[in-house]
Amino acid sequence: MNLRLPLALLGVLTLGSALAAQQQTTVYTGARILPGGRPAIDNGVLITAGGKILVVGGASTAVPEGAVTVDCAGRTITPGLIDASFRGGAAPNDLNEQGEEVTPQVRVLDSLDPEDRSFARARAAGVTTVHVMPGTRNVIGGLGCVVKTFGSDPAAMVLKDAASLRIVMGAEPSMGNRAIRGGRVDSIYYRRPTTRMGVVWEVRKAFYEAKQALELTLGAAAPPPSPGRDVLARVLRGELTAYTTARSEQDIRTALRIAGEFGYQTVIEEAQDAYLVADQLAAAKVTVLLGAPSAAQVTGPAGADGADPRYATARMLADRGIPFVITTGSNAAALDLVREAMFAVRNGVAPAMALDAITVAPARLLGLDDRIGSLAAGKDADFVVWSHDPLDPAAVAVSVHIDGKPVTAPR
Amino acid sequence: MRRLPPRAVLGPALLAALSATCGLARAQDVLLGARRIVVAADSVLDDGRVLIRQGKVAYVGSDIPAEARARARRVDYGDATVVPGFVLAAATLGQERDLAERALPFTPDLRAAEAFDPWHEDLLALPQYGVTSLALAPAPGNVAGGLAALVKTGRDRGTVGADLFVSLSLVPAARDQERPPTSLMGAVELLRSACDAARTGAATGPDAAVLRQAMQGTRSVFVYADNFAELNAALDLARDFGLRLVLVGAADAGKVLPRLAQQQVGVVLDSLGPEARLEQLQLPTRLAEAGVAFCFAGRPAQLRLSAALAVHHGLDRKTALQALTRVPAALLDQAATIGSLRQGCAADFVVFAGDPLDLGSAWVATWVDGELVHGTSPAASPGPQPAAEPAADAGVR
Amino acid sequence: MRTPFLHLLPIVCLLGALVSGSPNAQEPTPAPAPDAAPPAPATAPDAAPEPEAAPAPRPNRRPRRPAMVIEAGTLHPVAGPAIADGVVVIRGERIVAIGKRGEVEVPPNAVVRSFPTGHVYPGLVDAATDAFTDASVRSDGGLDAADALADVLQRRHDREDELARVGITTAYVTAASPSLLGGQGAIVRPTKDGFELWQGHERAAVQLRLTGGPNPGHPLQRQQQYDAANALFEGLDEYRKARTDHAEALTKYQKEFDEYLTWHRNKNKKDGDKPADKDAKAEAQPAAPATEPPQPAGPPEGGRRRRGGGPPRDGAAEPAAGEVEAALAALFGAAPQDQPKQDPPAGKPAPAPAGQGPEGQGDAAKKPADDKKDAGPKRPTYPKAPPPNPQKDVLLRVIDGELPLRVEAHRADELRAALQLQDERRIPVMVLERAYAAGRVADRLAERGIAAVLTDVLPASLPKAYEDFDATTLPAHLQRAGVAFAIASGSGRRAGVLPLMAATAIGGGLAEEAALRAITLTPAEILGVAADTGSLAVGKYGDVLVCDRPLFQSDSRVLLVLGKGRAEFEAN
Incomplete structure (x- = not known):
C-alpha cells in the first residue's frame, strides 16, 4: 500500500519533467545504483542533463542548483x-x-x-x-x-x-x-x-x-x-x-x-x-x-x-x-x-x-560501450528505475529513460 | 469491336491531326461567359468573359480586344460557375493489370503511354466527373513501374501526350512474395543500389537513364507509399539522391508532416468516401496547415466528393479547389498548360450550377481544348440560362 | 390542477402530502433534470399537449428552466417559408413561439442566444442509422419480428455514435442484419452523452429484408426469399381467430360463471340466512371489478393463465378470472375477514379457505354436491388459451397498420416483390429502404402512398454491381413522381455527411426546400413523430440546429444543437 504514493509522485515528477528533460538538470537521489561494470552504490545520486549523464556518485555528491530532484529512495537504478x-x-x-x-x-x-x-x-x-x-x-x-x-x-x-x-x-x-x-x-x-x-x-x-x-x-x-x-x-x-x-x-x-x-x-x-x-x-x-x-x-x-x-x-x-x-x-x-x-x-x-x-x-x-551499457559521466542518460533489485522476481520497471526522457507511462 | 488499330503517336502529331480534322469547328473564337469564372484560385472573374482561340485561352476578362469579342461565338452559361478542368495526378483507370510488368520488379523505363487505351470506358466517363487531364501512371505492383503519360480526355476518346514522372512503389503490392524483393528493406535496397549504380555510371541503359533524370531533377518521382515505414523510406531516398518526390497514397502522411514540409514533398491523396476514418478526412486540413502541397486522385467519380468532404472537415475552399486543379498540374510539371484558365493555357474547363465544392451544385458541362465534350451547351444567344436541367429519366439509367 | 387530488387527500394522507409538497420541494433547485418535468403535466393529462394551456397553470415552473430564445439571421422552419431575422422561443421542452424578430413576444428573463448570421433548422431526423448497435447485432442472422432492437442499444463511445453533435436529434435505429426479419427498430433521441429511447416508439417498425444484396443469386433464390417473406404472414388469420375465440370463450365463461355463482348464492340464501352478512361483504368487494371484466371485447390479448405473483399481463381478462375464483371462495362461506389483503392469490383460491377452517370447507363441499342434483347450472370450465406466438402478435400489429413494415429492397424486381407482398397480405403501412431502383416503380409507390428511405445519396458510393443506379438523381425523380421520401445516413459513421447527402440530391435536381424536408419533416412523418419534431412549429419539441452557414454548403459548421430545448452540442 505505502508503495503507491511515492510511485504516483515519481510518476508525476517524471512526466512533468518530460518536456524539459532535454535541457533540465535532473537529480535522482536515494536509489541503489548498479552502474554496470563497477560496484553498486547504495543511496546513490544520478544527475542527468541534456540527455547525458553528468555525475554518478554516492550520497555526498554535490547537487547543482536549480535541478529537479526525483526521490528514488528504495529503488534500484540500472543502465538501460x-x-x-x-x-x-x-x-x-x-x-x-x-x-x-x-x-x-x-x-x-x-x-x-x-x-x-x-x-x-x-x-x-x-x-x-x-x-x-x-x-x-x-x-x-x-x-x-x-x-x-x-x-x-x-x-x-x-x-x-x-x-x-x-x-x-x-x-x-x-x-x-x-x-x-x-x-x-x-x-x-x-x-x-x-x-x-x-x-x-x-x-x-x-x-x-x-x-x-x-x-x-x-x-x-x-x-x-x-x-x-x-x-x-x-x-x-x-x-x-x-x-x-x-x-x-x-x-x-x-x-x-x-x-x-x-x-x-x-x-x-x-x-x-x-x-x-x-x-x-x-x-x-x-x-x-x-x-x-x-x-x-x-x-x-x-x-x-x-x-x-x-x-x-x-x-x-x-x-x-x-x-x-x-x-x-x-x-x-x-x-x-x-x-x-x-x-x-x-x-x-x-x-x-x-x-x-x-x-x-x-x-x-556492439562497440557502443562509450555511449550505452553503463552509468558513467558523459554517457547517454539511458537508465531504468526498478521497484526492486532488477533480478528480484518482483521487480518492475517503474520508469524507463532514454536520453534522459521518460519513455513509459508511470506505474 | 470498335477498337482502332493501336497508335504509337506522340502528342504533338496527334494534336496536329486533331486540329486538322476539327479545323472547321476551331476556326471561330469562343467567347465564354458565366456568372463566375475561376481563372485560377486567386483570380476569379465575376460576370467575366474568357476568349478561347485554337483550343487555348487567348484573353481573359478585360484583356479581350473589342473586335475579337465582337466576332467570337458567344457561349454564355448564365448563373453557372466555370472552373478549370480537374487534373488527376495519378490514375490507372481500371487498367492495373496492364500497367505493371509483373515478371520484373524494376522497370523504370517502361512507358504507361504504350498501355493507353483510348476506348477504355473509364476514360470515356471522366469528363462527367470534371476530369480533363490525368497522368496515366504505372500500377503500384512494381518497385519501379515506369513512366507515366499525360492523357487528356476528349470528345470521343482521350489523347496521350508527353511522358511524365517515373513511378516507384514501396507498398505491399510491390513486395510480391513470389519474386524479389519480398520485403520493404529489399525494395529499398533495390532502389538504392540502382540509383547508386546509375549515379556512378556503373549501370547504363534506358533504366539507368531514367534514374539519372530523376536524380538531376529533370523528372519528378512519384512513390506509392502508405504507412510510416514506407513514407520514411521514400523520404530517405529522396534526401539521399536529391529526388523531386511526390508521395502517392500517403495514408499515414500525418505522422511525417514535418519532414514533408521540410523536404517540400507533394502528396497525392487517395479519394475520400463517407466511410473514411476521421484521420483521413482531416488529413487534407492538416497538410494544408503544414504547408504541404497535396491533391486528390483515386476514384475519379469521388474526386469532387473528396474535396467537399475535406471542406466539410475544415479545409478552406480555395485550397480544396487548388487540390483539384492547380496543384496536380504543378506536381506533373504541366502548370503552364493545364490546371488553370490563364492566358495560354488549354481551354479545359468544367461548368457547374454553383460552387463545385458544394455537392448541391449540379455539373453542367465539360470542355476540353475549347470544345464541349460532355454535357449541355447553352443557347448561343446570351441571356439567362437554366443551369441544371436533370435528364428526364434520371435515377433510371 | 391540484383539485383532482383534493378529494383523495383525506383518504390517502400520505400521497396527498406528497403531492402538495412536491412543488415546494422543487422550488429551491432552479434547474432540475428535464426528467423531473413530466410529473406535473402527467397529473393533468389534458394540459400537456396544448401549449396554450400550458403556461397558465404552471407559473411555478418558470424558475426551473427559463425560456430560451434563439435569434438567427435566417430561420428555416421547414413547415413554412424561411424567415429572415427570425426568433424561436422555447419553454421547457417545447417551442412556444416562432416568427420574425419584433413580432414575437419574448418573455422577460429569457435566455437569449443570438446568431446574427446563423441559420436555424429543426433538428435533423435520420430515418435509418445503425448507431448504438454493436457489430454482433448487425451480423446476427437469427432475428425475428418479435426481437426489439431497443433492448440491446448501447452507446459505443466512438465517433459513430455522436449523432447529436452533427445536428441529428431524432433517429430510427435499425440493425441492417442479414436475416429475413431484422427485428423491430427503435426511435431514439441522441443526446450529448448517448441517447434516450423515444417513449412509445421503442418498437417503431418491423424490418424485412427482401434482397440478396449487391451479389444476387439465382433469380429463383430471390423467388424463395419472397416465398419465405410471404410465408411469415401465413396463418395470421387463424392465429387471430384463435385469439378472438379465446376472448369470446372467456367472456362466455365469465357470464356462465356469474350465472353459476348467482344461482348458488340464491340457493344459499334460500337455504338459510346464516352467511348472509358475510355474503354481503364478500359481494361488495368483487362487485366493483366485476363490472369491468365483462368488457374484454377489445383487443383479444393474453388470456394466458398466470401462476403465482407478479402483475397480470393482460388487464382485462386476467383479474376477471381471479376475482371470479375469489368470489367463488367467498360464496362457499370461506371468505376471509380481511378481504383487501387477499389480493395476491389470484390464481389459487384453495389455500385461503383452507386457512379459514375445516368446517367451512366441509359444508362448502357438501352443498354444491347436493345442488347438482336439482339441475343448477354446471360450473363452466376455464377456456384453454392458444399457444402464444410473439412474432405473430407483432405481425398482426403490422397487418392492423399499427406498425409500419420497413422493407429493404434494392433492385426493381425486389421492389416489385415488396409491392406484391403488400397486395397479397394487405399491409397498410409499408416503407421501402435503400430502394435504389425506386425510380422504376415510382408511379406505383406514389399511388399506394409508400414512402422510401434513401441512403447512399452520394456520388459513386454504391457498390460496383449497382453502378446502373444513380442514387444522386433518385430523390429528384421521386419528388416529381410524388413519392414521399427521406434521405438517411444508413450508418452511424455517415451521420456527419447527412447534410451533404441532401446537398447531393440538390445537385441531382431536387429543390432545396424538398431536400431539407427529406432530412427533417418527411422522415418524422415516416417515423410517426411529426407531431413532436421535424419542423420548427409551435407545440413541437425544441429540437433546433444552428449552423454558421446554410446547411447544404460543404463548409457549414454546427454551432448549437438543442434537443427538447436542452443543449446537446455547442461549438466552442
Missing part, C-alpha cells in the same frame, strides 16, 4: 538494458528479403517501423537499446542495426547502422525452398539450398567470391563492383562482425569452421548447444549470444535444427570464461530480457555477471 538479438521492429515479412538466399547488402534499418509494438513492449521491460538483425530465412540475411527503442524516426533512433552481418546456419534458410514439382513454375523458391549442405555451400561460395574479388582488387584488373560482395569484403577485412545464428552442436561447429576457413570474426548467436562445444568456443575466442536461456526447447521453425537447450548453459559459459551475452533471440518462448538474466542467476551465474550480460557486455560487443 540492451537486447543484442531482438526479434521485432517490423512486420516479419519485411525482415526477410527472400528474393535471394544471399543478400548481404540489404539493411534492416530500411524496414524498421518505429511504431511497431515490439518496441513499446521492450521499453516497458526496461530495454532501451536493441540490436535488430534481418530474419533467419536467408543464408546471409543482411546488415543489422542498433537502435534505441524510442523515437519517431528510424534515422533519429539509430545508434549504429550496419552493425553486423547476419549469417544463418541450420535448417531454417532451406526450409521454404523446393525442387520443381508442380505449382507455380516461376516461383523464386525453386532454388538451392534445400539441405544443410546447400546452406554451407551458399556461405562458402559467397565468401569465396568476395575473397577472389578482394584479391583481384589488390591486383590490376578490378572486378565490377557489387554491393553484396563489398559487404562480405568488409567482413573479411575485419571491419564488420559476422553474427552467425547456430543452434545445434553441428551448426555451431560449422559456423566456427567456416569463420576459421575464411579468417573472419564471428559471434555465435542463439547457441543453445554451446555446452556441447565449449572447448571449441573457448579456443576460437568467440562471444556467444545466448538466446533465451529460460526456454526448455526451441520453438517455431528453428526447432527442426535439433538443438537441445539446457538451463545450465549460461553458468557453464561463465565457468569456462567464455564471453557471453544474454538475449531474447528468435525464440518465441523468450521472457523479458531481465527475466532471462534472472533465470541465469537462478541457474548459478553471479548476479553482477548476469546483469553485465544484458548491459555492459552487449554494449562492448
Whole structure:
C-alpha cells in the first residue's frame, strides 16, 4: 500500500519533467545504483542533463542548483538494458528479403517501423537499446542495426547502422525452398539450398567470391563492383562482425569452421548447444549470444535444427570464461530480457555477471560501450528505475529513460 | 469491336491531326461567359468573359480586344460557375493489370503511354466527373513501374501526350512474395543500389537513364507509399539522391508532416468516401496547415466528393479547389498548360450550377481544348440560362 | 390542477402530502433534470399537449428552466417559408413561439442566444442509422419480428455514435442484419452523452429484408426469399381467430360463471340466512371489478393463465378470472375477514379457505354436491388459451397498420416483390429502404402512398454491381413522381455527411426546400413523430440546429444543437 504514493509522485515528477528533460538538470537521489561494470552504490545520486549523464556518485555528491530532484529512495537504478538479438521492429515479412538466399547488402534499418509494438513492449521491460538483425530465412540475411527503442524516426533512433552481418546456419534458410514439382513454375523458391549442405555451400561460395574479388582488387584488373560482395569484403577485412545464428552442436561447429576457413570474426548467436562445444568456443575466442536461456526447447521453425537447450548453459559459459551475452533471440518462448538474466542467476551465474550480460557486455560487443551499457559521466542518460533489485522476481520497471526522457507511462 | 488499330503517336502529331480534322469547328473564337469564372484560385472573374482561340485561352476578362469579342461565338452559361478542368495526378483507370510488368520488379523505363487505351470506358466517363487531364501512371505492383503519360480526355476518346514522372512503389503490392524483393528493406535496397549504380555510371541503359533524370531533377518521382515505414523510406531516398518526390497514397502522411514540409514533398491523396476514418478526412486540413502541397486522385467519380468532404472537415475552399486543379498540374510539371484558365493555357474547363465544392451544385458541362465534350451547351444567344436541367429519366439509367 | 387530488387527500394522507409538497420541494433547485418535468403535466393529462394551456397553470415552473430564445439571421422552419431575422422561443421542452424578430413576444428573463448570421433548422431526423448497435447485432442472422432492437442499444463511445453533435436529434435505429426479419427498430433521441429511447416508439417498425444484396443469386433464390417473406404472414388469420375465440370463450365463461355463482348464492340464501352478512361483504368487494371484466371485447390479448405473483399481463381478462375464483371462495362461506389483503392469490383460491377452517370447507363441499342434483347450472370450465406466438402478435400489429413494415429492397424486381407482398397480405403501412431502383416503380409507390428511405445519396458510393443506379438523381425523380421520401445516413459513421447527402440530391435536381424536408419533416412523418419534431412549429419539441452557414454548403459548421430545448452540442 505505502508503495503507491511515492510511485504516483515519481510518476508525476517524471512526466512533468518530460518536456524539459532535454535541457533540465535532473537529480535522482536515494536509489541503489548498479552502474554496470563497477560496484553498486547504495543511496546513490544520478544527475542527468541534456540527455547525458553528468555525475554518478554516492550520497555526498554535490547537487547543482536549480535541478529537479526525483526521490528514488528504495529503488534500484540500472543502465538501460540492451537486447543484442531482438526479434521485432517490423512486420516479419519485411525482415526477410527472400528474393535471394544471399543478400548481404540489404539493411534492416530500411524496414524498421518505429511504431511497431515490439518496441513499446521492450521499453516497458526496461530495454532501451536493441540490436535488430534481418530474419533467419536467408543464408546471409543482411546488415543489422542498433537502435534505441524510442523515437519517431528510424534515422533519429539509430545508434549504429550496419552493425553486423547476419549469417544463418541450420535448417531454417532451406526450409521454404523446393525442387520443381508442380505449382507455380516461376516461383523464386525453386532454388538451392534445400539441405544443410546447400546452406554451407551458399556461405562458402559467397565468401569465396568476395575473397577472389578482394584479391583481384589488390591486383590490376578490378572486378565490377557489387554491393553484396563489398559487404562480405568488409567482413573479411575485419571491419564488420559476422553474427552467425547456430543452434545445434553441428551448426555451431560449422559456423566456427567456416569463420576459421575464411579468417573472419564471428559471434555465435542463439547457441543453445554451446555446452556441447565449449572447448571449441573457448579456443576460437568467440562471444556467444545466448538466446533465451529460460526456454526448455526451441520453438517455431528453428526447432527442426535439433538443438537441445539446457538451463545450465549460461553458468557453464561463465565457468569456462567464455564471453557471453544474454538475449531474447528468435525464440518465441523468450521472457523479458531481465527475466532471462534472472533465470541465469537462478541457474548459478553471479548476479553482477548476469546483469553485465544484458548491459555492459552487449554494449562492448556492439562497440557502443562509450555511449550505452553503463552509468558513467558523459554517457547517454539511458537508465531504468526498478521497484526492486532488477533480478528480484518482483521487480518492475517503474520508469524507463532514454536520453534522459521518460519513455513509459508511470506505474 | 470498335477498337482502332493501336497508335504509337506522340502528342504533338496527334494534336496536329486533331486540329486538322476539327479545323472547321476551331476556326471561330469562343467567347465564354458565366456568372463566375475561376481563372485560377486567386483570380476569379465575376460576370467575366474568357476568349478561347485554337483550343487555348487567348484573353481573359478585360484583356479581350473589342473586335475579337465582337466576332467570337458567344457561349454564355448564365448563373453557372466555370472552373478549370480537374487534373488527376495519378490514375490507372481500371487498367492495373496492364500497367505493371509483373515478371520484373524494376522497370523504370517502361512507358504507361504504350498501355493507353483510348476506348477504355473509364476514360470515356471522366469528363462527367470534371476530369480533363490525368497522368496515366504505372500500377503500384512494381518497385519501379515506369513512366507515366499525360492523357487528356476528349470528345470521343482521350489523347496521350508527353511522358511524365517515373513511378516507384514501396507498398505491399510491390513486395510480391513470389519474386524479389519480398520485403520493404529489399525494395529499398533495390532502389538504392540502382540509383547508386546509375549515379556512378556503373549501370547504363534506358533504366539507368531514367534514374539519372530523376536524380538531376529533370523528372519528378512519384512513390506509392502508405504507412510510416514506407513514407520514411521514400523520404530517405529522396534526401539521399536529391529526388523531386511526390508521395502517392500517403495514408499515414500525418505522422511525417514535418519532414514533408521540410523536404517540400507533394502528396497525392487517395479519394475520400463517407466511410473514411476521421484521420483521413482531416488529413487534407492538416497538410494544408503544414504547408504541404497535396491533391486528390483515386476514384475519379469521388474526386469532387473528396474535396467537399475535406471542406466539410475544415479545409478552406480555395485550397480544396487548388487540390483539384492547380496543384496536380504543378506536381506533373504541366502548370503552364493545364490546371488553370490563364492566358495560354488549354481551354479545359468544367461548368457547374454553383460552387463545385458544394455537392448541391449540379455539373453542367465539360470542355476540353475549347470544345464541349460532355454535357449541355447553352443557347448561343446570351441571356439567362437554366443551369441544371436533370435528364428526364434520371435515377433510371 | 391540484383539485383532482383534493378529494383523495383525506383518504390517502400520505400521497396527498406528497403531492402538495412536491412543488415546494422543487422550488429551491432552479434547474432540475428535464426528467423531473413530466410529473406535473402527467397529473393533468389534458394540459400537456396544448401549449396554450400550458403556461397558465404552471407559473411555478418558470424558475426551473427559463425560456430560451434563439435569434438567427435566417430561420428555416421547414413547415413554412424561411424567415429572415427570425426568433424561436422555447419553454421547457417545447417551442412556444416562432416568427420574425419584433413580432414575437419574448418573455422577460429569457435566455437569449443570438446568431446574427446563423441559420436555424429543426433538428435533423435520420430515418435509418445503425448507431448504438454493436457489430454482433448487425451480423446476427437469427432475428425475428418479435426481437426489439431497443433492448440491446448501447452507446459505443466512438465517433459513430455522436449523432447529436452533427445536428441529428431524432433517429430510427435499425440493425441492417442479414436475416429475413431484422427485428423491430427503435426511435431514439441522441443526446450529448448517448441517447434516450423515444417513449412509445421503442418498437417503431418491423424490418424485412427482401434482397440478396449487391451479389444476387439465382433469380429463383430471390423467388424463395419472397416465398419465405410471404410465408411469415401465413396463418395470421387463424392465429387471430384463435385469439378472438379465446376472448369470446372467456367472456362466455365469465357470464356462465356469474350465472353459476348467482344461482348458488340464491340457493344459499334460500337455504338459510346464516352467511348472509358475510355474503354481503364478500359481494361488495368483487362487485366493483366485476363490472369491468365483462368488457374484454377489445383487443383479444393474453388470456394466458398466470401462476403465482407478479402483475397480470393482460388487464382485462386476467383479474376477471381471479376475482371470479375469489368470489367463488367467498360464496362457499370461506371468505376471509380481511378481504383487501387477499389480493395476491389470484390464481389459487384453495389455500385461503383452507386457512379459514375445516368446517367451512366441509359444508362448502357438501352443498354444491347436493345442488347438482336439482339441475343448477354446471360450473363452466376455464377456456384453454392458444399457444402464444410473439412474432405473430407483432405481425398482426403490422397487418392492423399499427406498425409500419420497413422493407429493404434494392433492385426493381425486389421492389416489385415488396409491392406484391403488400397486395397479397394487405399491409397498410409499408416503407421501402435503400430502394435504389425506386425510380422504376415510382408511379406505383406514389399511388399506394409508400414512402422510401434513401441512403447512399452520394456520388459513386454504391457498390460496383449497382453502378446502373444513380442514387444522386433518385430523390429528384421521386419528388416529381410524388413519392414521399427521406434521405438517411444508413450508418452511424455517415451521420456527419447527412447534410451533404441532401446537398447531393440538390445537385441531382431536387429543390432545396424538398431536400431539407427529406432530412427533417418527411422522415418524422415516416417515423410517426411529426407531431413532436421535424419542423420548427409551435407545440413541437425544441429540437433546433444552428449552423454558421446554410446547411447544404460543404463548409457549414454546427454551432448549437438543442434537443427538447436542452443543449446537446455547442461549438466552442
